[in-house]
Amino acid sequence: MKFLHNDTSGLNEEEKVQVENFTENLKEKLIEELVEFEGNQLIKKLDKSKEEFLDSLGSILINGTKGYNKMPMDLLINIYLEKKNNEDFINLIENIQE
Numbered sequence: 441m442k443f444l445h446n447d448t449s450g451l452n453e454e455e456k457v458q459v460e461n462f463t464e465n466l467k468e469k470l471i472e473e474l475v476e477f478e479g480n481q482l483i484k485k486l487d488k489s490k491e492e493f494l495d496s497l498g499s500i501l502i503n504g505t506k507g508y509n510k511m512p513m514d515l516l517i518n519i520y521l522e523k524k525n526n527e528d529f530i531n532l533i534e535n536i537q538e
Contacts, residue, residue: 446459446460446463448460462536463513465536466513466532466533466536467513467516469532469535469536470508470516470517470520470532471508471509471516473520473524473528473532474508474516474519474520474523475508477523477524478523481496482496482497517529520532
């Protein structure tokens with residue numbers, strides 16, 4: 441978990457670069473998949489019921505959301521796991537290329 445918080449103490453320069461690249465790629469991929477997931481959920485609601493869609497959109501606009509880019513990594517991971525599952529997360533990590 442310390443790597444996810446960019447704590448690279450005790451690592452040499454090469455290891456630090458590798459960890460930083462990995463966490464940056466992981467964050468980008470998490471955001472990409474969360475945006476796609478949320479977008480698909482809204483589209484499903486729109487297809488199902490205009491009222492449900494407007495309720496969801498209204499909640500976003502009224503209550504606001506903190507942008508994924510500004511969230512710490514552990515919070516992004518928690519959101520991802522709430523919306524998807526552990527297997528998806530493992531696949532995401534395995535597919536990250538440095």
